Amino acid sequence: MAASEREGYPFHLIPAPLIGWYRANRRALPWRENPTPYRVWVSEIMLQQTRVEAARDYYLRFLRELPDVRALAECPEEKLLKLWEGLGYYSRARNLQRAAKIVCERYGGVFPAEERALRELPGIGEYTAGAILSIAFGKRAPAVDGNVLRVASRLTEDPSPVSDPRYKAHLSRELAAVYPSEGRDCSDFTQALMELGALVCKPSSPDCAACPVRALCRAAEHGTQASFPVLPEKKEKRREDIFVFLIRTPRGIAVRKREAGVLKGMWEFPSLTLSDAGGKAAEDILKGWGMSAFKVERSRKYTHIFTHIRWDMTCFLVEADSAPFCVFSEAELESAVSLPTAFRQCLSLLEE
Ligand code: SF4
Structure with a gap:
């Protein structure tokens, strides 16, 4: 009681x-x-x-x-x-x-x-x-x-x-x-x-x-x-390392819909968890997606915290002739594409 x-x-x-x-x-x-x-x-x-x-x-x-x-x-x-x-x-x-x-x-x-x-x-x-x-x-x-x-x-x-x-x-x-x-x-x-x-x-x-x-x-x-109030003990958030690819082509930036996991069904810059990457380098992952004419320009680290999980993200800026994904101009990304904050922050990589 x-x-x-x-x-x-x-x-x-x-x-x-x-x-x-x-x-x-x-x-x-x-x-x-x-x-x-x-x-x-x-x-x-x-x-x-x-x-x-x-x-x-x-x-x-x-x-x-x-x-x-x-x-x-x-x-x-x-x-x-x-x-x-x-x-x-x-x-x-x-x-x-x-x-x-x-x-x-x-x-x-x-x-x-x-x-x-x-x-x-x-x-x-x-x-x-x-x-x-x-x-x-x-x-x-x-x-x-x-x-x-x-x-x-x-x-x-x-x-x-x-x-x-x-x-x-x-x-x-x-x-x-x-x-x-x-x-x-x-x-x-x-x-x-x-x-x-x-x-x-x-x-x-x-x-x-x-x-x-x-x-x-x-x-x-x-x-x-x-x-008061008596609070439950805080649980450690699960951490996930993730590669994100900001692929810029002459027609715009590549995005795709996430098929599984957190933010399923939302737009993302193509990404892969480190465990799914299985030790592959960024270039090999891009080649595995069927890309050929590209150059990895630079990378930057980002973090995003969800309720139960923390993403430690390494985002690569990639210049490419084309990409096997949907492509939107930066203006379209801003005005018409609902891009989760976790990914939208990566756009700052374009500013260097
Ligand atoms: S209800 Fe909260 S603010 Fe009001 S007296 Fe009690 S502890 Fe203070």
Whole structure:
């Protein structure tokens, strides 16, 4: 049994001060204006992978191009991936579109206001469903993300690891039981918990003096803020060495679609892991791809960090008469090809 259950933390006391604080202090963010289910959904998926400041521009551009669920459902994939470029996790963009198609086909373009129906949509889990239901529909549905877990674990001094699904489920139940009546209060309570975590109860330096629930916080009372939340031990990232070939021909730069592994289905500069290269030199790899008239000009090291893996990349600039791949001009690469950041950084090799 969690500590907060044993000692009966008074969750019912937190909505009122949090909602009042939120209304006076909330940041003006584009997805908070007119929070339709579509707008809340897109913003939440973006915010799962990037900070608020960075997400703002992506969000505005996305909404400008794809203002509603029907526009998203009908968007050509290449354009969608281009709008998503730089955010990473391209499967999320694809899931957005798959879900948009289902909303159009099954629900006539209107989001269902029901948890089970929302969670049947690709890419929508418990958290996103809760965010859409409470923020857009004003329903009594918590949305427990990392910010909310941190705030709650400090308020209650709960020693459960926040990565434990049982703790999350327990917290969701506790919060669901104290949600205000349906409507704007529900929407604001969800956002208040998130906003408190983002602005005040920050990971390493909580500003307890400015906190609207300071009087209800056990960690602040005991000076134990730094001990909560209890985090799982960090796992070492797997490292992968990879050769990347920036092949420049008179017609442009060579790219191809990745067939397997990380970023499968995305454009890349032709690449090979060192283990797949089997000790071959760069020239031999190029010859193995059927290239003949070429010259390896120079190389540079790059690194890219994914969630579970780190790529140590050696990128070769190769001048060639032609290449057995798709070829795009630099301008086309910039404007029309969705090239993951891991590869796009290699373009700096052209600048020397
Ligand atoms: S009092 Fe401090 S530790 Fe407690 S919830 Fe507020 S900011 Fe977080």
